[in-house]
Amino acid sequence: MRRIGVLTASVAGLLTLTTAACSSGSGGGDGAGTADDPTELTFYMDKGGWNDSFEAQNEVSRAEGMVLDVVQTPGSDAAAYDSFVRQSFQTNERPDLFTWSTGEKLADLVEQGVVAETTDIWAEAEAEGLVPDGLIDNYTYDGKQYCVPLNVAYWPVYYNKHVFEEHGLEVPATFDELMDAATVLRDAGVTPFHQMNVFFEFVWFQNILAGTDPEAYAGLGTGETSFTDPVVVDAAQQWLDMMHDGYFLDPGVTTEPEALLASGDVAMASFGSFLTGELASIDSVPGEDFGVFPFPNVDPSLPNGQLVLETGPLCVARGAAHEEAALEYSRWWMDDEAQTQWSESRGDPSYNPDVPVADPEMAAVVEAVGSGDLQVQQRFQEMVPWDVYNRSKEVFGEFVSDAPDDPMDGLEALQSVADEYWSQQG
Known part of the structure; x- marks a missing residue:
């Protein structure tokens, strides 16, 4: 099956x-x-x-x-x-x-x-x-x-338009541009990126790996890729290095992501399109107060952008x-x-x-999916075996909370669970 x-x-x-x-x-x-x-x-x-x-x-x-x-x-x-x-x-x-x-x-x-x-x-x-x-x-x-x-729910990157305008930033089209914008914001005292250690702990891992090697990312859901493969280790290390360099929200902050984004306490958040409704509920207007863009490929040579669904x-x-x-x-x-x-x-x-999409920026993302400009990837949570996902909540939650220097212990723990699961499949 x-x-x-x-x-x-x-x-x-x-x-x-x-x-x-x-x-x-x-x-x-x-x-x-x-x-x-x-x-x-x-x-x-x-x-x-x-x-x-x-x-x-x-x-x-x-x-x-x-x-x-x-x-x-x-x-x-x-x-x-x-x-x-x-x-x-x-x-x-x-x-x-x-x-x-x-x-x-x-x-x-x-x-x-x-x-x-x-x-x-x-x-x-x-x-x-x-x-x-x-x-x-x-x-x-x-x-x-x-x-x-x-x-x-599509998973683009939401951004605060007022914060971007205040700091003279354009919507990034490449990963280098994304990190350049994040550096400007960090150096100005603005937290560039949102992430959590209690829900959706996997988001940045999935974004970086899918944008580096889409086949390797998808292989985590079939057993063809190991969590200890070099490309996976490198993606996890890149994520941890970004934490070490101060690009992410303090994990102790428990304020709702829509409030943090709307207030400008964080400039960007990688979230499902359900966040649009949450932002609207606090009177944040799409296209005026916030916008969205696909997470840029880490590897610029990839023929298509990647979008998690x-x-x-x-x-x-x-x-x-x-x-x-x-x-x-x-x-x-x-x-x-x-x-x-x-x-x-x-x-x-x-x-x-x-069905028309009310937000023109989200409509552009959906249109890019339909045209083939963006390749749809399953969300990590849906893609990997259930036991692997459950273990990842602990592993990635610890990454977010403690930012260890080396991801290998956590990745080996995930692969151990994956090995047990795949060994039982016919």
């Missing part, structure tokens, strides 16, 4: 979603209902703070005979949510719809036969141009598709009470109308190419 990485998310609670789905046929049984006689679909999700976005879908789906009723059930965390969903498959209370993670965790459910196949939905979506090239790879196992994309799935439980209606909802979820509303309510770009 094809294995691809895993997405984790902060969990504010377990949510139950009730939705009425309809089609041209009459309601009843396992099929979709009508607006007057809705089919209720239970939906478990682990996305804290997304209630309003699902409620906003009501304004669009109601005209199609679909109504969402989101009910908060507090007291869940990531581990509890994972356990809750897995245990539900052993009962008659399995959800009709649920959020999960692409990669190894989804592969595990596919192997157990508890996730409904969505191959026909993907075929229709690709034929209608509703998804970009390559996105299907994140949902493909043994040549079949499972789940549909709940969302995607993450995606999280919306899944249908196989054998759920309303499996067919949930699949119909999944089909609707990918169309223009549903995705336009979702993008507007979330503030994120949609994966659907027909």
Whole structure:
């Protein structure tokens, strides 16, 4: 079975979603209902703070005979949510719809036969141009598709436009220009780069390695690359050297990244496109207060730029009470109308190419992906085996917190976990 990485998310609670789905046929049984006689679909999700976005879908789906009723059930965390969903498959209370993670965790459910196949939905979506090239790879196992994309997030570099203007800086197009700008900012007393030691610890490692050797980076997700290969060691060392030279935020700072960027306490932050919505929530305006640019290649000879993408799935439980209606909802979820509303309510770009991107700078990044100027890479968190990712949180968290002189001990620890994982694969 094809294995691809895993997405984790902060969990504010377990949510139950009730939705009425309809089609041209009459309601009843396992099929979709009508607006007057809705089919209720239970939906478990682990996305804290997304209630309003699902409620906003009501304004669009109601005209199609679909109504969402989101009910908060507090007291869940990531581990509890994972356990809750897995245990539900052993009962008659399995959800009709649920959020999960692409990669190894989804592969595990596919192997157990508890996730409904969505191959026909993907075929229709690709034929209608509703998804970009390559996105299907994140949902493909043994040549079949499972789940549909709940969302995607591109990972460019965000920058404070006022800080750049104050210091006479242009948007960097090369890695040398990026570091020149960072040096100007550091020497002027401005922290150039944001990073954290509790979430997304891997971001700068992935950016530097993917921008140095994209094949070596991707090989960490297949076992073809070792964490102790020279190119990987060099990338990790370059990252540590940047810490030693004072280019990064003090790891003890716990202020939210959007607040730090908006205030100019940091000039740049490599983050998923969901940060746009977080910045907007504190009245920071895209194109005026902040902008985005792709992380420049470390190796300028590479033919394409590299852009990391993450995606999280919306899944249908196989054998759920309303499996067919949930699949119909999944089909609707990918169309223009549903995705336009979702993008507007979330503030994120949609994966659907027909949906306009409000931020012109982010739109340019998305357009560069579509034109092939930027090569999409899986986010490290989704790409590597789950056990490797878990160990990397400790290793890279220590890198950020302590900035050791030599990365080899940490990289050897990661390779030890990777060796154990790959030795068990057929």
